[in-house]
Amino acid sequence: MIYLTGFADEAATDIDGQIRATKELGWSCIEARSVDGKNIHDLEEAAFDTVCRKLDAAGIQINAFGSAIANWSKQVTDPMDVTLSEVGRAIPRMKRLGTKIIRIMSFAVLKDCGPDDQMEKERFKRLRDIVKRFTDDGLTPVHENCMNYGGMGWPYTLKLIENVPGLKLVFDTGNPVFAVDRSRPEPCPQQSVWEFYSRVRPHIAHVHIKDGYVTPEGKHIFTFAGEGQGDTRLVMRDLLETGYEGGISIEPHLAVVFHDASVQADNTVRYQNYVEYGRRFMTLLREVKPDVRYS
Numbered sequence: 001m002i003y004l005t006g007f008a009d010e011a012a013t014d015i016d017g018q019i020r021a022t023k024e025l026g027w028s029c030i031e032a033r034s035v036d037g038k039n040i041h042d043l044e045e046a047a048f049d050t051v052c053r054k055l056d057a058a059g060i061q062i063n064a065f066g067s068a069i070a071n072w073s074k075q076v077t078d079p080m081d082v083t084l085s086e087v088g089r090a091i092p093r094m095k096r097l098g099t100k101i102i103r104i105m106s107f108a109v110l111k112d113c114g115p116d117d118q119m120e121k122e123r124f125k126r127l128r129d130i131v132k133r134f135t136d137d138g139l140t141p142v143h144e145n146c147m148n149y150g151g152m153g154w155p156y157t158l159k160l161i162e163n164v165p166g167l168k169l170v171f172d173t174g175n176p177v178f179a180v181d182r183s184r185p186e187p188c189p190q191q192s193v194w195e196f197y198s199r200v201r202p203h204i205a206h207v208h209i210k211d212g213y214v215t216p217e218g219k220h221i222f223t224f225a226g227e228g229q230g231d232t233r234l235v236m237r238d239l240l241e242t243g244y245e246g247g248i249s250i251e252p253h254l255a256v257v258f259h260d261a262s263v264q265a266d267n268t269v270r271y272q273n274y275v276e277y278g279r280r281f282m283t284l285l286r287e288v289k290p291d292v293r294y295s
Contacts, residue, residue, distance in 0.1 A: 002240070003295045004282070005029035005063045006250035011274035012267065013037060015051050019058045021271055025278040028059065028295065031249045032099075033066035041067055041090040052096060063247050064101040064142075064170075064206060065090055070130060072147035076107040076119050080126060087133050094139055101206055101247075103170055104130060104141045106149040106160055115156070115182040118149055124163040135166040142170040142206050145196065151175060153183035153191060154199040161203050169203045171196075172251070173230040174210025178220050190214070193231040197238075207239065207248045209281060222253040225281045233288055240289045248294075252277040 008018035008030045015035050022030050032040040035051055040062075043051065055062065068074075069086050090102060106127060110118055127143075134141045143150050143160055150157040161167060176191035197204075211228035212221050226232045239248075255273040285292045 001245060001293050001295060003027075003029060003063070003247050004250075004278070005031050005247050006274070006278060007031050007033050007066060008274070009034045010252055010255065011271050015054050017267075017271060019054060019060050021274050021278075022060055023058065024275050025282075027278070029061050029063040029247065030055075031064045031066050031103075031247075032062045032097075039068050040065055041069075041086055041093060048093060055097070062097045062099045064103060064249070065094060065099060066103045069102070069104040070107050070127070070148070071105040072108050074105075074107050076110070076123050076126065076149075080129075083126070083130065084133075087130055091134065091137050091139065095137070100138075101140050101142055101170075102134060103144050103206075105144055105146055105151075108147065109149060109152060115152055118152075120149075120159070120163075123149055124160070127160065127164045127167065131164050131166045140168055140205060141166070142168045144170045144208065145172055145175050145200075147175075147179075151179060153181045154196045155183045157196075157200050161200075168205035169200055170206040170208055171200060171204045171235075172208035172210060173197075173225075173232050173235055174208075174212055174222070174228070174251075174253070177210075177212055177229050178214060193229070194234055197231070197235050201238070201242070204244070204246075206246050207235075207244075209248060209250045210253055212253070224252075224254070224277060225250070226284045233284065236285060237288045240285075240292060250274075250277055250281055 004027050008021055011021035012018050067090055106123055131141050145151045150160050176193045176196045179191050180188035181191045182188055209225050211223050211225045211230035211232050213229045255270045
């Protein structure tokens, strides 16, 4: 059976609002990214203790950490100290919360460098170190196809799988919509969501739901799931028909874009938008598979 969850920091900055939105949707899980503006692995101990206490009292679990480890803000040329510190803080917090999955990435794409000049050996070496630290503790790191090396196209994600033992994937339905396929000759075409998904499907352990489209002028527009070019219905149908049993996590980006501070909304709009997105997504699932069951 699948379970539904979401990046509830798009509903509210504080943990109380995140819990409230989750319960209003009838869900029991949050994919933890930030609380009060700080990633969950960067919170002060007292603040983290408070989060744990409130989650426990509400009966809400953290199914995954949306960490900043090796993400689009980190360069493969940077010292590893910051990254290893994040890993070192995340592991005991995941254990305390009973969380088994953590989202990681593969460092930012090097600017002014071609797709085959991205310091692959160094990336693979660093990812092997990161992944081993988690898997040695029984935890599952999942790589997201975002603004990073693996997100340049499905061949790069599969290179990570081939070179980093123990690495699994979180597939984001919206990210390919807004990215060019750097495995193709210039001028690189937009990525195909379905092609990317089809190629990496055997390695998917978690799923993120975004959707949207690119205007002729190149502007990125986010939409409700199923209303953009993210092949959301097609991907969901295939997942459900092929026995997927992991989490599906909404990441609306309609009122708040986590990596773009210019996109914001007032607290009421954020909250209502997140809940509406979750409700519409549950409707989409029932349309795709009327007998769908989820927790």
